[in-house]
Amino acid sequence: MLVMALRMLVGDRAKYLGIVVALAFTSFVMIQQPATFLGILRHTYGFITDIGIGDVWVMDPKAKHLDDVKPMMDSELQRVRGIQGVDWAMPLYKGGIRARLDSGDFVQCQMIGIDETTLIGGPGRMVLGRLADLRQADGIIVDTASAASRLAVAQGTGTRPMTIGDSIELNDHRAQVVGTAISSSNFQSMPTVYTTYARVKTFLSSERKLLSFVLVGVKDGTDPQAVADAIRRSTGLAAYTTEGFIDRSLKHFLGNTGMILNFAMSAGMGFLIGAFIAGQTFYNFTNDNLRHFGVMKAMGAGSAMLVRMILVQALYLGLAGFGLGAGAGAAMGFNLARVDPHLVFRMPWQLIAVGGAAALSVVVVAALLAIRKVVRLEPAQVFKA
């Protein structure tokens, strides 16, 4: 009978397609909007995860999140190195700088200054050149996405991606590209320029304090949280484990922007509209078939069998609608992100699970409402013309 239930469902093509399309729309909005939101959220901590090394981040106590840099004196680096449990501590600069391109255009960039000896804090994935090439005179590494877009070099009537050997001016100082690397987009979508911490002092010679963060590796077997606590107690600086810093940056962003509300409203509205259309259509479909369910009841089908039939129809619709919607959402998101790397899209399994559960809940609720009527249906009604 369960196969018959599906045949009954797909046989009514107009209603079947109507429900599937409505559910697909619901699922699409519920996947696409949060996935974009999660992608944007990644901007808030992508720099931390890109570095991929270091257990504790140390910063000025007034710094609230990753982009809220309050420079410290270089002497703080030595103080941190002296704390028990610290294996190594490296300086990290993170700040804005204005770049002048060959074309004469100015582009605001994010500059990252890393330790020249260890190169800790550099981009994880090089595309052109080697990270060690940063030690060359005036060397910088630019992010691949920006090299092909905002930092693209004019050539003839068009442009070409910036590459090794090209040069730009950073604060009136010449800088030469020695490599390109993949790095997460920052929140302002500014090009990212890596150089050494020592060279930052050249580019920003007027700045007295340049130390944005101290990146700390703890000794084997030492609890990073304990080391962070020790740094905080001994130096008066703020110190967070990597996870703690990600969490802090995320929370600050979520708590201080209306973006989560806006995305939630978009996803919520899409869900409600799609859910209403899909639920109503499925409910109507079952209502239209009420007479046939009544006939089956008269012929000896128990309520449990009819409930199973309706649930199978609902689950089939839920899966088909969600598959289409989520698939379309993912295809659109990932394709757009491929075309423009600044567009971000994250679709973790948790999002798929929640979206799937929501889509199924729509049809299950509609099915339960319909099931009530079917269970209460008197088989004697089939003898009424």
Added chain:
Amino acid sequence: MSGPILRCQGLTKTYGKGETAVPALRGVDFQADAGEVVMLVGPSGCGKTTLLSVLAGVLDGDGGAVQVLGHDLFALSGAEKTRLRRHGIGFVFQSFNLVPTLSVMENVAVPLLIQGEKRSRALDMARAALDPVGLADKAKMLPGQLSGGQQQRVAIARAIVHAPPLIVCDEPTSALDHRTGEQVVGLLRDLARQRNCCLLVVTHDSRIFPFADRIAEMDDGRVVAIRQNTGN
């Protein structure tokens, strides 16, 4: 099965309660045997369909005694009545009640699938059941592609496919023209006799009365006369 297929004594049924109560059956005494074609006739509102519904186990009576296929209906639970209908009774309705999105063959297979028969075997048996009603070549068509008479013949195939000892029909000819109606009832009678099953037909269509072995006339909730059709 020997003896009466169904028997009721002093059967009563009232719709509603108190001042709005409407007595539909006021003590019906009635019996039908295997291989017999019995028609319940009478004016509108006399209780024909109510009696059919109680005898078919889809409506509970209030008082009296009802025995169907050897079971005391008043003593059966809801699930037991469902089981009795599933295995013992075939249904033919006034408006065919075929599922429009299922093929003719699938519609006929429904009672077998409800019994738990495997789909492939149920479809084979359904195809076989379409042969005696002359629709074997229409097995894969949808009901909407058939005429009214053909749809009612599909409904007959559905009623006999699981070989029930009792077939109940509610106004089986009211949606059909005279000639088609006669053909359909003639077919029903022949199939019922071949299978030695009891055919209980509610009708107000006097043109099909000649197909009955007995005609039970109802009025005001009672069987007021039973006529034997000798020329049948």
